[in-house]
Amino acid sequence: MTDTALEPPEDQATSAAHGDDKGPGSLHDELLGKLRDFIVEGNLADGARVPERALCELFNISRTPLREALKVLAAEGLIELLPNRGARIRALSPDDIRDLFDLMGGLEALAGRLACERITDEEIAEIEQIHHDMYRHYLRRDMHEYFRSNQAIHQKILAAARNPSLTATYANLSGRIRRVRYTANLARDRDRWGEAMREHEAVLDALRRRSGGELANILFAHLRNKRKAAQGQT
Numbered sequence: 001m002t003d004t005a006l007e008p009p010e011d012q013a014t015s016a017a018h019g020d021d022k023g024p025g026s027l028h029d030e031l032l033g034k035l036r037d038f039i040v041e042g043n044l045a046d047g048a049r050v051p052e053r054a055l056c057e058l059f060n061i062s063r064t065p066l067r068e069a070l071k072v073l074a075a076e077g078l079i080e081l082l083p084n085r086g087a088r089i090r091a092l093s094p095d096d097i098r099d100l101f102d103l104m105g106g107l108e109a110l111a112g113r114l115a116c117e118r119i120t121d122e123e124i125a126e127i128e129q130i131h132h133d134m135y136r137h138y139l140r141r142d143m144h145e146y147f148r149s150n151q152a153i154h155q156k157i158l159a160a161a162r163n164p165s166l167t168a169t170y171a172n173l174s175g176r177i178r179r180v181r182y183t184a185n186l187a188r189d190r191d192r193w194g195e196a197m198r199e200h201e202a203v204l205d206a207l208r209r210r211s212g213g214e215l216a217n218i219l220f221a222h223l224r225n226k227r228k229a230a231q232g233q234t
Contacts, residue, residue, distance in 0.1 A: 049086060050089065104170075108222075109220040110216070115157045123156065124208060180230045192225075202218050
């Protein structure tokens with residue numbers, strides 16, 4: 001990850017600032033999504049200060065909407081707000097990463113087990129379609145869109161668990177490791193991206209068969225393997 005000169009992400013428009021046919025809510029959500037992607041994809045280093053002026057220029061917005069979006073990202077755990085000193089990218093220690101990934105693995109395992117009890121055929125079909133889209137992005141080496149599809153699959157499984165308390169707990173933690181989940185696929189000492197695709201094939205297969213115990217084990221191992229790749233372990 002780097003905090004070098006800020007460059008607009010590919011295909012990123014400045015419509016968040018103009019958007020003549022969009023209301024305030026949609027403009028806020030659009031800016032929030034772009035800013036979240038910008039941070040998750042490693043454009044700013046861990047612990048780096050958030051350059052508000054540069055980001056305002058990048059997204060063609062004023063300080064007010066930027067700061068509102070930063071508050072949301074702070075609540076998600078991606079950044080830290082510093083009293084009267086702006087914000088910085090949240091840095092995680094190796095122990096933080098280990099503990100958070102194991103905890104998230106446990107939550108995803110539970111979500112998988114419950115989803116297999118409650119998911120509908122229509123929901124499985126939706127996940128299959130997202131999986132096929134994700135595979136196309138993988139073949140094109142489009143990490144940005146691949147990661148979007150990847151996260152959508154995990155969210156669909158979580159939703160299928162139909163457990164609001166689980167969903168709330170997951171939401172409170174997922175933002176803190178979102179950057180690490182993204183960069184783990186870029187590990188150069190192993191084909192983590194290819195491994196992740198194979199693991200997702202196994203996820204889809206277990207889900208189709210509604211094998212809750214199997215899916216729980218796959219999802220826990222999936223998170224642990226991602227954490228090991230992020231930390232350069234074998």
